[in-house]
Amino acid sequence: MSDATSVQAFDVSRLRIGQGMDVHAFAEGRRLIIGGVDIPYERGLLGHSDADVLAHAVCDALLGGIRGGDVGKLFPDTDPAYEGADSLVLLARVAQVVRDAGYRILDVDSVIAAQEPKLSPHRDAMRENLAHAMGIAVDNVGVKATTTEHLGFEGRKEGISATAVCLLYREADV
Numbered sequence: 265m266s267d268a269t270s271v272q273a274f275d276v277s278r279l280r281i282g283q284g285m286d287v288h289a290f291a292e293g294r295r296l297i298i299g300g301v302d303i304p305y306e307r308g309l310l311g312h313s314d315a316d317v318l319a320h321a322v323c324d325a326l327l328g329g330i331r332g333g334d335v336g337k338l339f340p341d342t343d344p345a346y347e348g349a350d351s352l353v354l355l356a357r358v359a360q361v362v363r364d365a366g367y368r369i370l371d372v373d374s375v376i377a378a379q380e381p382k383l384s385p386h387r388d389a390m391r392e393n394l395a396h397a398m399g400i401a402v403d404n405v406g407v408k409a410t411t412t413e414h415l416g417f418e419g420r421k422e423g424i425s426a427t428a429v430c431l432l433y434r435e436a437d438v
């Protein structure tokens with residue numbers, strides 16, 4: 265920001281936040297894919313796409329930040345084109361929608377709630393996958409995992425939830 269000739273002034277009124285949330289139920293005979301990582305486990309998550317609960321939460325955070333609806337509106341589960349879809353590809357498309365609307369993705373943070381399996385060993389791989397899909401630095405993507413102390417549907421191992429927030433900057437009025 266020191267070089268006034270090359271960098272436009274930072275305008276806090278152009279910051280936007282977005283929040284996203286997603287839930288998928290466990291099912292037999294499905295792969296467990298979270299943050300683009302194929303995690304060895306006895307069950308996977310049920311969904312029309314690959315059911316990547318974390319990628320979907322990040323998609324919804326980004327779309328929330330541009331007041332652009334949600335991932336279900338952009339990629340309807342009634343559309344056969346998205347059956348078994350790689351959600352990192354969907355996230356890359358959402359990130360492009362965000363850029364096309366004139367926004368820069370500054371930062372993303374997220375939490376996965378799952379009683380099982382243990383997700384912390386996969387956290388850095390998830391951060392790299394999400395960052396790559398959005399075209400931002402790994403340093404700007406946070407992923408955390410928590411159990412729910414055996415409470416609720418996550419705690420009963422019926423499914424997994426994820427929430428995400430993002431910070432966007434409106435660079436251009438498109």
Ligand code: MG
Binds near residue numbers: 311315317
């Ligand atoms: Mg979903």
